Amino acid sequence: MPPARRFVSLGRDFELPISVKDTDQPANLNGMEGVAMDKKEDASISREEKQFGKLRPSRRDFLKGMGVSTAAAAMATVVVPQLEAETAPLVKGIREAVIVTEINGKKYRLAVKSHWTLLDVLRREIGLTGTKKTCDRSSCGACTVIMDGKAVFACSLLAVEADQRKITTIEALSEGETLHPIQAAFIREDAYQCGFCTPGMIMSTKALLDSNPRASMAEIKEALSGNICRCAAYPKITKAVLSLAQKA
Numbered sequence: 001m002p003p004a005r006r007f008v009s010l011g012r013d014f015e016l017p018i019s020v021k022d023t024d025q026p027a028n029l030n031g032m033e034g035v036a037m038d039k040k041e042d043a044s045i046s047r048e049e050k051q052f053g054k055l056r057p058s059r060r061d062f063l064k065g066m067g068v069s070t071a072a073a074a075m076a077t078v079v080v081p082q083l084e085a086e087t088a089p090l091v092k093g094i095r096e097a098v099i100v101t102e103i104n105g106k107k108y109r110l111a112v113k114s115h116w117t118l119l120d121v122l123r124r125e126i127g128l129t130g131t132k133k134t135c136d137r138s139s140c141g142a143c144t145v146i147m148d149g150k151a152v153f154a155c156s157l158l159a160v161e162a163d164q165r166k167i168t169t170i171e172a173l174s175e176g177e178t179l180h181p182i183q184a185a186f187i188r189e190d191a192y193q194c195g196f197c198t199p200g201m202i203m204s205t206k207a208l209l210d211s212n213p214r215a216s217m218a219e220i221k222e223a224l225s226g227n228i229c230r231c232a233a234y235p236k237i238t239k240a241v242l243s244l245a246q247k248a
């Protein structure tokens with residue numbers, strides 16, 4: 001009795017005598033053709049090869065090639081020098097930093113995580129929730145604040161970048177019950193609907209008019225181009241800003 005190998009094919013388990021696999025005769029295995037496919041494939045390649053020469057590698061050639069590449073890859077792994085984990089230098093990422101910043105005229109010394117955004121520090125750590133968090137990815141402008149005189153998106157600045165900077169948020173504009181002229185103009189011109197974009201629009205407007213009090217309509221549109229209003233109140237928003245620029 002020749003030694004046998006076990007095969008599983010199409011969910012069925014059967015034994016195949018080694019001598020059958022090693023002959024050139026296709027084996028009919030209970031009506032299913034398992035290893036015999038190799039032989040058939042080889043036979044058809046031989047016919048083609050007889051007619052056209054060696055057209056493509058046989059399955060056996062392919063498997064041999066795979067074996068060589070796998071062995072080469074294994075050898076390459078051995079050749080690469082391994083880092084000694086115990087002696088490699090330990091690099092610590094910055095996990096926390098202390099920053100000093102001025103927000104709305106008040107000095108703050110803040111311990112912040114290296115991945116915190118300025119927006120999160122303003123809203124969550126200091127409680128200045130007038131600055132809105134909408135897209136959180138520099139797309140809408142709702143989080144606009146002024147840093148050292150420039151309009152910036154607080155969601156896209158790390159808190160550590162505010163170190164030694166002056167930040168102004170929407171909360172700094174009114175004085176008690178008295179609205180800032182920009183806020184008053186937005187109300188007068190009915191320049192909002194839901195109001196969610198309004199703090200960002202107003203801060204962008206303030207940064208513009210602080211540096212260019214007589215801005216033209218083109219300059220106003222350019223300055224507010226990073227602020228999206230989902231309610232599409234743009235005509236009234238730009239009209240409100242223009243009314244201030246024309247009075248200056």
Ligand code: FES
Pocket residue numbers: 132133134135136137138139140141142143144153154155156
């Ligand atoms: S929340 Fe910052 S740009 Fe939208």
Ligand code: FES
Pocket residue numbers: 191192193194195196197198228229230231232233
């Ligand atoms: S007023 Fe609603 S998003 Fe601008």
